[in-house]
Amino acid sequence: MSISPHREKRIIELLQKQGSASIQELAEACGVSAMTIHRDLDKLAKAGLIQKKHGGAALAEPSPNQCAMCGKPILERTIFIVHLESGEQKRACCAHCGLIIQGHAKGVQQSLTADYLRGHILSAGQATYLLDSEMAVCCMPSALTFGSRQDAEKFQKGFGGKIANMREAVEYLRENPKGL
Ligand SMILES: [Zn+2]
Ligand SMILES: [Zn+2]
Structure with missing residues (x-):
């Protein structure tokens, strides 16, 4: 079963709001079983969107896309x-x-x-x-x-x-x- 886009959005939103969340919280927020959330988190982690933590998840650290010198966003053409x-x-x-x-x-x-x-x-x-x-x-x-x-x-x-x-x-x- 693939993760529903709606649930994916809900999980990401919750993590953005709280920084991290437990499996239990996510399951309740989405109205699905902890098992289903487990599988969702696996997929989201593989996609690099989140990091799995013990008993829950947190948003993935963004890959640094800012210049280490001046802080400007980095463009592929000039990196x-x-x-x-x-x-x-x-x-x-x-x-x-x-x-x-x-x-x-x-x-x-x-x-x-x-x-x-x-x-x-x-x-x-x-x-x-x-x-x-x-x-x-x-x-x-x-x-x-x-x-x-x-x-x-x-x-x-x-x-x-x-x-x-x-x-x-x-x-x-x-x-x-x-x-x-
Ligand atoms: Zn720079
Ligand atoms: Zn520059």
Whole structure:
């Protein structure tokens, strides 16, 4: 038997209101058996919507979708992820914040960034950076990353800015924190 959308909504609403709830409370609120709630919670937990707790459930922690540097929401097109040796990862809204995080973090293993034009993820160390262009999609001075230098140059023709590799981009952001 699949969970009814109505019951799913009711469970989530209750958890949003209270933070957590026992199986018993949920069963009563939904007017079904504890067994049915058990099964519902299994499905909701698999879908990543809730966390099962002893005898009940709580809302799942939202996966961090805010920049660890400035708090802006993270867009797939500009995401920058710093992987640390501890296994932790810090996610940034764009290469601007990402490079700052990378510069301050200890034990950086690898950083990944998104190709602004094509959307795929690539190694930040191998990306071509377009700095301080008029394409100000996120933080200023803007730093867009591309997998190919040609793509970066195409954008530069339209929007100006300065082409750089990662090391040069880090230096640029340090020396021109407000852009030119
Ligand atoms: Zn940011
Ligand atoms: Zn940003």
